[in-house]
Amino acid sequence: MENKKVIEALKKTFPEKVTEIPDRLGDTIVRIEKDALLNIMEFLKNRPCEFTMLLDLTCVDYLSSKGCFEMVYHLFSISSNNRIRIKTEVRKNELDIDSLSDLWKNTNWLEREVFDMFGINFKGHPDMRRLFMYEGFEGYPLRKDYPLRKRQPKIPLRRLT
Amino acid sequence: MTRIQKEASKESLLINMGPSHPAMHGTIRIMLELDGEVVRNSEVEVGYLHRGFEKTCEHKTYFNLLPYTDRLNYVSPLINNLGYVMTMEKMLEIEAPERAQYIRVIMSEFSRVSDHLTALAAMTMECGAFTVFLYYIQAREEIWNFIEQTTGARMTTSYIRIGGVRADLHPDFKGLMDKAMKVTRRVLKDVKGLLDKNKIWIDRTRDIAVVNPEMAVNYGFTGPCLRASGVSYDVRKAHPYLVYDQLEFEVPLGDKGDNFDRYMVRMKEMEQSLRIIEQAVEKMPDSASRAGLMVKGIEPDEAIKASRSKKAEERVNLSPNLQGSEKDVRPDILVKGKKYTVPPKEDTYTNIEGLINHFKFFMSGHGIRPPKGDVYFSVEGGNGELGFYIVSDGTDNPYRLHLRAPCLHIVSALEEMIKGHYIADIIPTFGSTNMIGGELDR
Amino acid sequence: MGKIKPRAYYRETLNGGFIATKINYMLGWGRKYSLFHYPFITACCGMEYMSAACAHWDFDRFGAGMTTFSPRQADMLFVVGTISQKEAPVLKTVYDQMCEPNWVIACGACAVSGGIYDNYAVVQGIDKIIPVDVYIPGCPPRPETILNAIEKLQEKIQHQKQDWQWKIKK
Numbered sequence: 140m141e142n143k144k145v146i147e148a149l150k151k152t153f154p155e156k157v158t159e160i161p162d163r164l165g166d167t168i169v170r171i172e173k174d175a176l177l178n179i180m181e182f183l184k185n186r187p188c189e190f191t192m193l194l195d196l197t198c199v200d201y202l203s204s205k206g207c208f209e210m211v212y213h214l215f216s217i218s219s220n221n222r223i224r225i226k227t228e229v230r231k232n233e234l235d236i237d238s239l240s241d242l243w244k245n246t247n248w249l250e251r252e253v254f255d256m257f258g259i260n261f262k263g264h265p266d267m268r269r270l271f272m273y274e275g276f277e278g279y280p281l282r283k284d285y286p287l288r289k290r291q292p293k294i295p296l297r298r299l300t
Numbered sequence: 301m302t303r304i305q306k307e308a309s310k311e312s313l314l315i316n317m318g319p320s321h322p323a324m325h326g327t328i329r330i331m332l333e334l335d336g337e338v339v340r341n342s343e344v345e346v347g348y349l350h351r352g353f354e355k356t357c358e359h360k361t362y363f364n365l366l367p368y369t370d371r372l373n374y375v376s377p378l379i380n381n382l383g384y385v386m387t388m389e390k391m392l393e394i395e396a397p398e399r400a401q402y403i404r405v406i407m408s409e410f411s412r413v414s415d416h417l418t419a420l421a422a423m424t425m426e427c428g429a430f431t432v433f434l435y436y437i438q439a440r441e442e443i444w445n446f447i448e449q450t451t452g453a454r455m456t457t458s459y460i461r462i463g464g465v466r467a468d469l470h471p472d473f474k475g476l477m478d479k480a481m482k483v484t485r486r487v488l489k490d491v492k493g494l495l496d497k498n499k500i501w502i503d504r505t506r507d508i509a510v511v512n513p514e515m516a517v518n519y520g521f522t523g524p525c526l527r528a529s530g531v532s533y534d535v536r537k538a539h540p541y542l543v544y545d546q547l548e549f550e551v552p553l554g555d556k557g558d559n560f561d562r563y564m565v566r567m568k569e570m571e572q573s574l575r576i577i578e579q580a581v582e583k584m585p586d587s588a589s590r591a592g593l594m595v596k597g598i599e600p601d602e603a604i605k606a607s608r609s610k611k612a613e614e615r616v617n618l619s620p621n622l623q624g625s626e627k628d629v630r631p632d633i634l635v636k637g638k639k640y641t642v643p644p645k646e647d648t649y650t651n652i653e654g655l656i657n658h659f660k661f662f663m664s665g666h667g668i669r670p671p672k673g674d675v676y677f678s679v680e681g682g683n684g685e686l687g688f689y690i691v692s693d694g695t696d697n698p699y700r701l702h703l704r705a706p707c708l709h710i711v712s713a714l715e716e717m718i719k720g721h722y723i724a725d726i727i728p729t730f731g732s733t734n735m736i737g738g739e740l741d742r
Numbered sequence: 743m744g745k746i747k748p749r750a751y752y753r754e755t756l757n758g759g760f761i762a763t764k765i766n767y768m769l770g771w772g773r774k775y776s777l778f779h780y781p782f783i784t785a786c787c788g789m790e791y792m793s794a795a796c797a798h799w800d801f802d803r804f805g806a807g808m809t810t811f812s813p814r815q816a817d818m819l820f821v822v823g824t825i826s827q828k829e830a831p832v833l834k835t836v837y838d839q840m841c842e843p844n845w846v847i848a849c850g851a852c853a854v855s856g857g858i859y860d861n862y863a864v865v866q867g868i869d870k871i872i873p874v875d876v877y878i879p880g881c882p883p884r885p886e887t888i889l890n891a892i893e894k895l896q897e898k899i900q901h902q903k904q905d906w907q908w909k910i911k912k
């Protein structure tokens with residue numbers, strides 16, 4: 140299905156939950172409400188939209204400017220060769236969002252990565268742990284307020300003479 | 301306590317593999333629950349090479365973070381450069397000159413070959429085929445020689461720059477290139493003879509870790525691993541970038557999606573890559589200014605002296621490590637406009653205008669400042685779709701830079717792939733995923 | 743002139759006298775050409791290590807061709823690539839398992855000093871964790887540099903005071 144039609148269908152099925160963001164570079168970007176995430180993703184994954192592949196899932200920190208995190212999902216449809224970008228906001232006071240692990244299996248690690256780096260909790264995720272950093276690491280390194288050089292060594296370091 | 305320790309049944313044996321294991325390249329830890337020799341359950345732990353790539357990039361300018369992209373998938377650094385640079389070009393809405401595009405194609409295809417060579421070399425070596433390993437590395441060495449001749453570095457090249465490439469191809473590039481192609485072709489033929497019908501190799505790879513198309517798509521596989529499962533998706537064909545739509549090549553597919561298919565697809569892809577390179581060299585427009593370069597210029601120190609009294613007019617010879625980026629060849633390889641590219645060195649040293657341009661380009665708060673917004677762009681990397689997602693806030697360093705690492709998605713399926721197989725099958729399976737730490741852990 | 747006490751005589755000669763230096767030399771000679779190494783490869787430099795180990799550059803020529811993957815049999819630890827904070831305990835364990843005498847080569851800017859990764863995740867040089875004998879600069883070092891480092895280490899081993907079992911400890 141063409142991206143235009145996909146957006147029309149989205150708007151029809153989920154009125155008030157979906158807004159399209161115009162993009163100067165020609166990408167299709169849709170902003171959705173957080174509570175409708177699971178339903179919208181399921182709608183997009185199945186026929187007739189057929190966005191069967193979750194290309195990427197990441198998060199952007201806007202805490203200082205907008206007071207929220209922004210989750211960014213990239214979907215790809217092999218049959219129609221289209222990409223779509225879905226964005227949704229996670230407010231500061233409730234840092235959790237539905238997990239997509241029932242729909243796509245690679246979200247297992249991708250969501251763990253976001254949890255690791257930003258501290259967002261995914262409801263319904265089977266195994267919510269850090270992915271890259273180790274246990275005992277405090278803070279969330281990719282947040283803007285985490286200093287670049289704040290190290291937390293896992294073992295005591297030698298004193299060089 | 302890890303997940304597997306909680307889940308394991310009382311009778312089974314828990315065993316730890318890695319993170320520094322002889323039969324595995326890269327640092328990854330696999331915890332196994334064994335029943336005899338059969339893997340019942342497993343847990344993969346990554347992150348041993350987490351180097352804070354994304355955070356570091358947020359603190360660098362758009363120009364300065366290029367070397368970090370080299371070290372993502374360090375076997376094919378040029379494709380990583382290309383991915384980042386093309387994302388930036390999409391954001392800035394510029395396009396490299398045609399010759400630069402062809403150079404990029406040649407370079408990234410050579411990179412792809414070296415990536416596949418290394419992936420298969422590691423895979424075969426870990427299965428015990430040491431001869432094949434030596435052969436593959438020999439071919440890779442020739443390819444790196446060619447890359448070094450033009451870019452000046454064997455691995456971490458930082459050659460492809462925003463707006464074009466750093467330098468034109470070396471005047472005698474054909475010699476080393478032909479040699480690299482010849483050696484690679486010979487190696488591919490030899491390896492085919494050694495492995496394709498080899499009983500041991502087939503026994504160890506056929507029907508092991510079968511990934512069916514649904515599973516591959518669900519896990520977000522891309523690149524050779526997806527194509528081995530029979531799904532025809534190649535970014536070069538689906539969303540053509542550079543001049544790939546003008547070149548002829550096929551996308552090899554596997555039919556079963558087992559380890560052998562992943563090996564076979566990589567082998568065939570290398571042949572296609574060599575084919576692309578041949579076409580690209582043929583179609584590449586000649587450098588218009590080559591003739592001008594033959595004229596001898598004056599030495600840099602003379603030029604600086606002369607520039608004290610009046611504006612220098614003559615051509616200046618650049619030092620050898622800047623060769624190929626002379627002012628005369630720049631129109632062929634870099635976009636016009638001082639906003640996106642480093643100003644020519646001849647000007648920087650001989651006139652005040654050039655010096656100011658140089659200064660402004662590198663001064664913090666100036667330099668490349670894309671407009672606000674976010675952009676996603678992907679190229680076909682060695683492992684699959686290599687995508688960059690960049691958010692710009694209008695300043696000279698990225699607000700957020702995220703890499704879609706192809707092998708993260710593939711390695712995340714490893715637990716499911718090795719389930720129910722023998723412990724020895726982990727090795728070729730892991731090899732066929734071509735896990736590259738720098739890209740996976742970032 | 744009193745009588746020379748045999749015990750004192752032996753102690754002297756064995757620890758600095760003619761026989762001792764010769765044995766020292768011989769042991770050094772033996773040790774430097776049979777470096778079993780344990781490649782602790784984590785990152786990009788490993789690709790250059792691979793090149794150096796393969797047919798093209800071949801550091802087997804210098805007696806360092808034998809790769810063992812058990813730290814207990816290794817004489818030399820080749821730390822190649824970035825060591826992150828998460829990896830650090832692993833490296834320390836591997837080092838602690840090695841028998842004496844052992845040597846360590848830090849290969850590449852990351853292993854030497856953290857390289858271009860000056861951030862929260864990376865150990866700023868492995869000498870913060872384990873002692874290092876030879877540092878190889880470069881990001882990545884060229885294979886020639888790696889060969890040179892092996893030669894340097896051999897020189898060091900040759901001139902080192904060797905340790906042997908029946909040496910009388912002072």
Ligand code: SF4
Nearest residue numbers: 786787850851852881
């Ligand atoms: S020194 Fe450079 S090439 Fe070596 S591991 Fe570090 S970043 Fe990679």
